[in-house]
Amino acid sequence: MAAKDPKQQEVARKVEEYIEKIHYSERYSDEEYEYRHVILPKPLFKMIPKTLFNADNTGTLRLLSEDEWRGIGITQSLGWEHYEVHAPEPHVLLFRRPKNFDQMQAAKAATAMNGRAGGGGAGRMMAGKRGV
Numbered sequence: 001m002a003a004k005d006p007k008q009q010e011v012a013r014k015v016e017e018y019i020e021k022i023h024y025s026e027r028y029s030d031e032e033y034e035y036r037h038v039i040l041p042k043p044l045f046k047m048i049p050k051t052l053f054n055a056d057n058t059g060t061l062r063l064l065s066e067d068e069w070r071g072i073g074i075t076q077s078l079g080w081e082h083y084e085v086h087a088p089e090p091h092v093l094l095f096r097r098p099k100n101f102d103q104m105q106a107a108k109a110a111t112a113m114n115g116r117a118g119g120g121g122a123g124r125m126m127a128g129k130r131g132v
Contacts, residue, residue: 018044019073033096037086038074045091048072060090069093078105 004012023039040048052072054062064072064082074093079101084094098104 038093040091060085
């Protein structure tokens with residue numbers, strides 16, 4: 001495997017440095033959603049591929065999929081969607097998710113666990129014992 005050239009190594013080092021400086025706001029909410037904003041360091045914002053920007057040359061990002069915003073170094077728990085851009089400050093990304101997202105996920109996990117636990121394993125064991 002070939003080593004990266006020094007220029008590529010320097011770019012990778014800077015990207016990692018900028019990613020560490022991403023600012024995540026506290027969460028705030030209304031009746032339906034919880035929100036947060038993420039502020040990208042301006043040097044990191046300038047390194048984002050042009051394919052992630054709006055085609056209208058406003059210098060704003062288009063709405064990004066989860067894979068896309070994770071790909072530029074944003075790390076958040078599950079359920080967040082990039083729902084808005086703030087044109088005056090294009091390096092600020094606005095995110096939201098349903099207010100009860102954590103409870104919905106816990107309920108799904110409990111249902112899945114109950115489905116696996118209640119999959120008939122105990123019944124099969126008892127049926128086997130009856131035949132002894």
